Amino acid sequence: MNARTKSREETGILEIVDGIKSEEKARAIKAGLEDLPGVHAVELAGSSARLRFDPEIVNEHQFYEAIRIAGFQAIDFHATR
Numbered sequence: 001m002n003a004r005t006k007s008r009e010e011t012g013i014l015e016i017v018d019g020i021k022s023e024e025k026a027r028a029i030k031a032g033l034e035d036l037p038g039v040h041a042v043e044l045a046g047s048s049a050r051l052r053f054d055p056e057i058v059n060e061h062q063f064y065e066a067i068r069i070a071g072f073q074a075i076d077f078h079a080t081r
Contacts, residue, residue, distance in 0.1 A: 008056055011053075014033075020046065033063065035066070
């Protein structure tokens, strides 16, 4: 029998320091987060990024690191239900 494991999906909000004020900044932030394995979707609005992700593959620390590598800073992350 071939059983498929269903991935878990959660949603979270990541707050970005100084907001997302330009298209260039938005593209860099979105690309950095979307490149992480386990991130299914990224939506940007105002000063935050809404993420849909598999917590068994990716974690909060990796979100902060992706933002840092993109040249920005995140200040808060909280999971939503």
